[in-house]
Amino acid sequence: MNKIPYGRQSITQDDIDAVVNVLQSDWLTQGPNIKSFEDAFANYVDAKYAVAVSNGTAALHLNAIALGVKPGDKVITTPITFVASANCVRYCGGEVIFADIDPETYLLDINKVRELLEKDRDHEIKGIIPVNFAGRVVDMEAFRALADEFNCWIIEDACHSPGGSFTSSVDEKVMSGSGKYADLSIFSFHPVKHIAAGEGGMVTTNDETLYKEILNLRTHGIQQDASKKIENHGIWYYEMQELGYNYRLTDFQSALGLSQLKRADKGLGKRRELAVRYEKAFDGKTYIKRQSGVVPGHAYHLYVVEVEDRPGLYTHLRENNIFAQIHYIPCHLMPYYKQFGWKEGDLPHAESYYKQCISLPMFPTLTDNEQDFVIKKIDEFYN
Numbered sequence: 001m002n003k004i005p006y007g008r009q010s011i012t013q014d015d016i017d018a019v020v021n022v023l024q025s026d027w028l029t030q031g032p033n034i035k036s037f038e039d040a041f042a043n044y045v046d047a048k049y050a051v052a053v054s055n056g057t058a059a060l061h062l063n064a065i066a067l068g069v070k071p072g073d074k075v076i077t078t079p080i081t082f083v084a085s086a087n088c089v090r091y092c093g094g095e096v097i098f099a100d101i102d103p104e105t106y107l108l109d110i111n112k113v114r115e116l117l118e119k120d121r122d123h124e125i126k127g128i129i130p131v132n133f134a135g136r137v138v139d140m141e142a143f144r145a146l147a148d149e150f151n152c153w154i155i156e157d158a159c160h161s162p163g164g165s166f167t168s169s170v171d172e173k174v175m176s177g178s179g180k181y182a183d184l185s186i187f188s189f190h191p192v193k194h195i196a197a198g199e200g201g202m203v204t205t206n207d208e209t210l211y212k213e214i215l216n217l218r219t220h221g222i223q224q225d226a227s228k229k230i231e232n233h234g235i236w237y238y239e240m241q242e243l244g245y246n247y248r249l250t251d252f253q254s255a256l257g258l259s260q261l262k263r264a265d266k267g268l269g270k271r272r273e274l275a276v277r278y279e280k281a282f283d284g285k286t287y288i289k290r291q292s293g294v295v296p297g298h299a300y301h302l303y304v305v306e307v308e309d310r311p312g313l314y315t316h317l318r319e320n321n322i323f324a325q326i327h328y329i330p331c332h333l334m335p336y337y338k339q340f341g342w343k344e345g346d347l348p349h350a351e352s353y354y355k356q357c358i359s360l361p362m363f364p365t366l367t368d369n370e371q372d373f374v375i376k377k378i379d380e381f382y383n
């Protein structure tokens with residue numbers, strides 16, 4: 001059996017042609033492909049506005065600036081995420097408060113968030129960053145109600161869930177990134193994610209003011225809206241009104257993203273089929289605990305399970321050329337965050353999850369044969 005990774009991008013001839021077309025055009029960056037990608041992506045996730053940026057971390061950083069994070073502010077997020085979800089708060093000098101996960105869904109536990117907010121008498125906590133970990137979309141309606149009660153904003157880290165959704169209290173399908181409940185949502189186009197652009201990211205929102213602010217911040221804080229310029233020296237005139245960055249996505253990356261987006265639904269369908277196959281294979285197996293079965297709207301960026309003797313299984317799979325992965329090492333136990341006083345024992349559910357979790361191969365081009373091989377090797381280890 002060939003090497004089977006936990007995730008893998010797929011590049012088609014259409015993708016290659018799309019990139020080559022841009023390379024042969026006048027615009028390598030700041031051209032028309034960026035807006036096309038943004039419009040198509042906004043449409044895909046059912047949001048009004050989208051801003052393409054250089055990567056998901058840049059998207060988080062711009063969100064934190066646009067929402068006004070400053071030293072002294074506190075922001076709540078989950079420890080079971082990629083470190084970037086938390087780091088954006090630190091870029092702005094804010095303090096990260098990790099709240100424990102729900103041991104069934106592995107998502108940020110809303111009850112833990114509520115406890116923290118109820119104790120926050122001086123309103124130091126300004127925002128919440130829920131993460132749709134593994135592709136399972138959080139109940140953003142519930143988080144919105146909680147955030148409104150305590151006057152907080154929400155950034156939805158949707159890097160794992162393009163195309164995913166949750167079902168609202170009125171039985172409505174709400175797309176991840178739709179901006180219906182979150183102030184801002186962010187996505188990544190790193191090759192391990194659903195849509196690959198090499199590097200790349202997207203901010204989506206329904207808030208016009210935040211949208212325009214992020215457009216400005218993406219390009220050095222230069223005012224992009226001509227009617228908002230304070231002076232006008234002529235048609236060459238540009239005006240920097242605040243401190244921004246160069247966080248732009250290039251046109252050839254946008255073309256790749258746009259081409260990949262066209263088959264995103266197909267890829268998502270395949271991921272869901274693979275998830276169902278895993279679920280069936282693991283049904284009744286006591287050595288394996290799953291992220292609460294087949295969940296409607298789950299985007300299955302990862303297929304995470306908890307197992308007995310995780311190090312043993314991890315090694316056994318590697319010996320069979322199956323490269324499973326561990327997602328994630330809890331952020332609060334990173335040396336960087338430990339310096340702020342976080343320590344082992346602070347978040348027991350996250351820590352226990354970390355000791356047992358493993359991400360099994362999950363990507364649209366994984367064949368049934370390969371998947372059966374993975375399942376067989378797991379069975380073999382436990383029997």
Ligand SMILES: *Cc1c(COP(=O)(O)O)cnc(C)c1O
Binds near residue numbers: 058085157159
């Ligand atoms: C990948 C990822 C990011 C960061 O995205 P980059 O494009 O790599 O900067 C942030 N949050 C989560 C949950 C991610 O998986």
